[in-house]
Each structure stands twice: as C-alpha cells, then as structure tokens.
Amino acid sequence: MKLKWKDSRFDSQLGRAKGLGATGHGVDHWIHQRITAVANLPLMIWLVWSVVHHVAGASYEEFVAWQAQPLNAILMILSVVSVFYHAALGTQVIAEDYIHNEGLKFFKLIGIKLFFSATAIACVFSILKISFVG
Amino acid sequence: MAQFALPNNSKIKKGDSYNVAKGDAKNKKMFKVYRWNPEKKDEDGKVKNPSIDEYTIDLDSCGPMVLDALIHIKNDVDSTLTFRRSCREGICGSCAMNIDGTNTLACLKPIDEVKGDVKITPLPHMPVVKDLVPDQNHAIAQYNSIEPWMKTDSPAPARERLQSAEDADQLNGHDGHGPAACILCFCCSTSCPSYWWNGDRFLGPATLMQAYRWISDTRDEATGERLDQVEDGFKLYRCHTIMNCTNTCPKGLNPAKSIAEIKKLLAVRK
Numbered sequence: 001m002k003l004k005w006k007d008s009r010f011d012s013q014l015g016r017a018k019g020l021g022a023t024g025h026g027v028d029h030w031i032h033q034r035i036t037a038v039a040n041l042p043l044m045i046w047l048v049w050s051v052v053h054h055v056a057g058a059s060y061e062e063f064v065a066w067q068a069q070p071l072n073a074i075l076m077i078l079s080v081v082s083v084f085y086h087a088a089l090g091t092q093v094i095a096e097d098y099i100h101n102e103g104l105k106f107f108k109l110i111g112i113k114l115f116f117s118a119t120a121i122a123c124v125f126s127i128l129k130i131s132f133v134g
Numbered sequence: 135m136a137q138f139a140l141p142n143n144s145k146i147k148k149g150d151s152y153n154v155a156k157g158d159a160k161n162k163k164m165f166k167v168y169r170w171n172p173e174k175k176d177e178d179g180k181v182k183n184p185s186i187d188e189y190t191i192d193l194d195s196c197g198p199m200v201l202d203a204l205i206h207i208k209n210d211v212d213s214t215l216t217f218r219r220s221c222r223e224g225i226c227g228s229c230a231m232n233i234d235g236t237n238t239l240a241c242l243k244p245i246d247e248v249k250g251d252v253k254i255t256p257l258p259h260m261p262v263v264k265d266l267v268p269d270q271n272h273a274i275a276q277y278n279s280i281e282p283w284m285k286t287d288s289p290a291p292a293r294e295r296l297q298s299a300e301d302a303d304q305l306n307g308h309d310g311h312g313p314a315a316c317i318l319c320f321c322c323s324t325s326c327p328s329y330w331w332n333g334d335r336f337l338g339p340a341t342l343m344q345a346y347r348w349i350s351d352t353r354d355e356a357t358g359e360r361l362d363q364v365e366d367g368f369k370l371y372r373c374h375t376i377m378n379c380t381n382t383c384p385k386g387l388n389p390a391k392s393i394a395e396i397k398k399l400l401a402v403r404k
Contacts, residue, residue: 013275019335022366027400030371093374096367097331 029089036086043079064130073131080123088116142183149185154192154211161193163245165203167215168255169265184262186253187212193245200252201229201240204266216265224384227319230257231266237321239384257324259333273320276337280345280363285356301352313347313392315385316340322379322389328372336372337364339379339389346392349399358403365400373397 054066066072091112099105140146149169155162170184189207196206201219208215218228222241229240232255234248245252260268286295305314323329323338337345342364349360364370370393379389 013271014278016334017272017275017279022363022369024362024365026365026367026371027397027404029367030397031401031404097328097372097374100331 029092033086033089033093036082036089039078039082040086043075043082046075047079064134067127067130068134070131073127076127077124080120080127084116084120084123088112091116143181145183147183147185149187151188151190152211153190155190156192159192159194162190163193163203164251165189165191165207166251166253167204167207167266169215170262171214171216171264187215188251198244198246199241200233200243200245200248200254203245203252204229204240204254216267218267225317227317230319230321230324230384232256232258237325237382237384239319239321242384257320259324259330260320268324270320272333273323273338273340274318276341277318277344280337280341280348280360281356282344282348284348284351284354285359286353287355295353297351297353304350304352305347311385311387313343313350313387313389315387316343316347316389317385318344319384321382321384325378325382326373327376327378328374332368332372335366335368337369339373339393342370342373342396343387343389343392346396349396361396361400361403364396370396370400 050066050072055063058066067076092109095105095108095112099108146168166186166188168184169187170182172181174182176182189211191203191206191211193203195210196202199222201222204215204217205219208217217231217240219241220226220228222229224239224242227239230237231240232238233240233243234253237257240254254266256262256266257268260270260273263269284295304312306312307315318340320338320340322343323333323340326339328336329338345360345364348354349357354360373390373393375390375394377390380387380391383389
C-alpha cells in the first residue's frame with residue numbers, strides 16, 4: 001500500500017498533515033489502560049502478599065488446596081485478566097511508537113493480541129482446572 | 135526500524151574557529167554553533183557534512199541575550215551565519231532554537247544563564263534548511279489541519295460574539311499563561327520524543343494546545359467536530375505525558391495540561 005504523499009515531489013503539506021484522518025478510536029484504549037492500571041495495584045499487593053504468606057515454601061498439595069479456594073481462584077483470575085490486558089495495551093503502545101515499518105507493525109499488533117489472549121486463557125484454564133478438578 | 139546512529143551525511147564535524155575577543159577582554163564567551171549549508175559541496179560534488187563553528191566573543195560588545203550574541207556574530211564576525219529572528223522580545227516565535235540542550239527562544243535566554251560554552255543547534259528533529267533554520271512546513275500544516283479559527287452555525291450577531299471574563303480565562307489563563315498565549319515557536323513539539331518518533335501523524339503539543347484553545351472557546355460551536363478530529367491513536371494519544379513540552383516552553387505555558395484536558399473531554403464524552 002502506498003500513501004499518496006509518499007515519494008511525491010508535489011505533495012500537499014496540508015494533505016500530508018491530515019493524512020488518513022482520525023480513526024475515532026483511542027479513547028477506549030486510554031480509559032482501559034488506566035482502569036487496569038488502578039485495578040492492578042490492589043491485585044498485585046494481594047498477589048505478593050499471597051506468595052509470601054501462602055505459596056512460598058508450600059508443598060504441591062498445599063498450594064493446590066490454597067488455589068482451589070473460591071476467593072483465591074477469583075482474585076487470581078482477576079489478576080491474570082487485568083495484568084495481561086494491561087500488558088497487551090502497553091505493548092501495543094510500544095509497537096506503535098517504535099515500529100515504523102507499516103507491514104511489520106500490522107503483524108506485530110495482531111501478534112500481541114493473539115499472544116496475550118492465548119496466555120491469559122491458558123492461565124485462566126489452569127486456575128479453573130485446579131479449582132474444580134484439583 | 136529504529137535508527138541508533140546518525141547517517142553518514144549528518145555526522146557533525148568540527149568547523150571553523152573565530153576569536154574576536156581582544157586579549158584584554160574581561161567577558162569572553164565561546165559560542166558553539168551548528169552550521170550546515172546545502173550549497174557547500176566537497177570536491178566530489180557531495181553536500182558537506184554539518185559542523186560546529188566556534189565563536190569567541192567579548193560579551194561587553196553585545197546585549198545580554200543569546201540572540202544579541204548571534205546578531206553580533208552575524209554583523210561583525212561571520213555574515214554567513216543564518217538564523218530566523220524578528221521581534222527580539224519573545225512575541226514572534228522566530229528565534230526558537232536549542233540552546234545549552236534546551237529548546238527556547240534565543241531572545242528570551244540570558245547568556246549568563248549558560249555555564250561554560252554556549253552550544254546552539256537548530257530545533258531537534260526537523261529537516262534543516264540552513265544553519266539554525268529548520269523546515270517547519272509540516273508542523274505548520276498540522277496546525278492548519280485543526281482549523282484554528284472560530285466556527286459557528288448560529289447567524290452572526292450585530293456586534294461581536296460575547297464572552298464572560300471567566301470564559302475568556304479558559305483561553306488566556308487568569309495569569310495570562312493560557313493556551314491562547316502560545317506564539318507557535320514549536321519549541322514544545324520539537325522537544326517531544328513522541329513527536330520525534332511519530333511526528334508524521336502525532337499532532338504534537340503546540341498544535342494540540344491550539345486544538346484545545348478552540349475546543350474550550352465558549353463562542354466556538356464546533357467542539358464536537360474538533361474532538362472528532364483529534365480522537366485518534368496517533369493524532370492525540372501518542373502523547374504519553376512525558377512533559378518535555380511544559381518544561382521547555384519559553385513562554386511558561388502548559389501544553390501537557392491542555393492535552394490532558396482534551397483527553398478528559400473525550401473520556402467524559404464517551
């Protein structure tokens with residue numbers, strides 16, 4: 001895909017500045033990044049506290065028993081979803097900032113979404129399996 | 135991809151040295167100035183690399199500001215030195231350049247604020263036309279793209295459109311440091327790393343502050359249209375609150391706050 005002003009000796013400065021126009025998106029990304037950032041704060045405090053008090057030094061059976069408790073499972077799932085969603089949003093920003101090859105950026109942005117969706121689903125599945133199956 | 139070193143033809147070489155301060159001068163100062171002339175070619179016909187020329191002058195023979203020193207150098211030392219200037223009192227925005235590592239107006243920057251040699255380069259990350267003159271076409275076109283004039287649908291009244299003093303404060307600021315006080319020198323936009331990496335699409339702090347100037351104008355009737363114009367991952371949301379814009383503004387304005395206000399309005403509208 002060639003943008004009309006690229007490589008043109010007779011480009012219109014205003015045409016180039018307007019570019020392809022505004023997408024009308026961005027505000028959702030911005031709000032979600034902030035909501036997940038705020039949500040991450042208590043969730044990460046809980047996670048660190050849990051690791052120190054319940055997970056560190058626990059046997060396999062003890063950990064499974066702890067993780068299977070509904071409150072722990074729910075908080076763990078919330079942590080995973082919030083952290084991975086926040087990471088997906090953040091890495092998207094980094095890719096948009098620094099990758100200037102449009103083709104590479106396109107695949108990178110799709111790859112980021114697929115990667116974080118897949119890893120989040122794997123984590124949630126694992127937590128549910130421990131909770132329900134053990 | 136990211137480029138970590140300057141291309142060969144942009145590497146800065148050592149240039150000429152001039153010492154015009156007399157031996158008994160008490161107030162000597164060296165100015166290291168970026169020079170590049172597209173018409174200066176080497177034997178192969180290739181444009182010569184940019185260089186840093188050194189001018190040692192007697193500060194008693196010029197005024198107190200960096201611009202005074204540049205004018206002294208151009209008048210009395212080296213008439214080929216090229217820079218923009220007009221009003222010499224911080225209202226035209228012409229003499230924006232990078233002095234001692236910070237974008238500012240040469241006419242508002244006292245020489246005695248700079249410790250050691252005074253290093254002067256053009257505004258960062260804009261194409262250089264010659265010496266300290268950057269090509270601002272794209273930044274100005276971006277400013278034009280936000281349609282910086284009053285837009286109204288209601289019929290024109292018999293007299294000027296009225297605004298309360300409080301509403302005017304939205305634009306001018308109660309201390310005179312509101313968005314309408316911007317002189318479009320582009321010190322802020324060219325200090326913004328996001329504008330360096332994505333200036334082709336990100337509008338930059340100067341233009342966004344002017345967008346907010348019209349969004350917040352109670353007489354303007356195109357607020358929604360203006361918000362539509364900037365609601366974009368690149369045009370607006372490349373701003374990551376780095377705050378270089380506010381730090382560097384030679385007029386003491388706060389572009390970062392204007393951008394935050396636009397983001398707040400977009401979130402509220404949602």
